[in-house]
Amino acid sequence: MHQQNPLAGDRSRSSLRRPLQALVMLFAVVAGALAWSTPAQAHGTIVNPATRAYQCWKTWGSNHTSPAMQTEDPMCYQAFQANPDTMWNWMSALRDGLGGQFQARTPDGTLCSNNLSRNASLNKPGQWRTTNVSNNFTVQLHDQASHGADYFRVYVSKQGFNPKTQSLGWGNLDFITQTGRFAPAQDIRFNVNTSGYTGHHVLFVIWQASHLDQAYxxxxxxNFN
Structure with a gap:
């Protein structure tokens, strides 16, 4: 009588398990990637006047390997070289749980990166591209997930501060206004009224989102003209 080799059965089961294990591992990698990327799709930024990261992404995102960036837009070039994720995730420059202690927990020289080390290239002084504005202009937020806002705080760098050569600190800013609340919406706009500014300045905006204690x-x- 023919007797079945028990080792053959083990080999057969093992050969079945290998592709199943590979599928499980592939699923885990895909699920992990989705979990990592989802938060980046759930936030926003000031799109007008464009923030530094958004301007770099909008101008060079589809052409980020072009050698022309180094000469035509050196600040975006250094930002892409330092960490491309700064531009790809232009919508996710947030910190949790600051409790309104923005100045105490954001050292001078780290304001433009929101004190996020991965975005440190945004703090560098230099020839950043500017948006022309008048003394009275509109700020536009694109909020992908419609979080709404408890408020926005708006500052402008002092007359005489040079963004091309100086890193931004709290002492370099004039406080302009704090808005009221905004209901959840993907497009939020508010007016800013200033006077006495000319030339290249830094517009510094804090967005206190409504859904959680998240500060952007x-x-x-x-360029005031």
Whole structure:
């Protein structure tokens, strides 16, 4: 009578397990990637006047390997070289649980990166591209997940501060206004009224989101004319 080799059965089961294990590992990798990328799709930034990261992404995101960036837009070039994720995740420059202690927990020289080390390239002084504005202009937030806002705080760098050569600190800013609340929406706009500014300045905006204690801080380079 023919007797079945028990080792053959083990080999057969093992050969079945290998592709199943590979599928499980592939699923885990894909699920992990989705879990990592989802938060980056759930936030926003000031799109006008464009923040530094958004301006770099909008201008060079589809052409980020172009050698022309180094000469035409050196500040975006150094940012892409330092960490491309700064631009790809232009919508996720947030910190949790600051409790409104923005100045105490954001050292001078780290304002434009919201004190996030991965975005440190945004703090560097230099020839950042500017958006032309008048003394009275509109700020536009694109909020992908419609968080709403408890408020926005708006500052402008002091007359005489040079964004091309100086890193931004709290003492370099004039406080302009704090808004009221905004209901959840993907597009939020508010007016800013200033006077006495000319030339290249940094517009510094803090967005206190409504859904959680999440604070976003950005620098936009503007040219008052």
């Amino acid at each position: 801080m950005w620098c936009s380079d503007v």
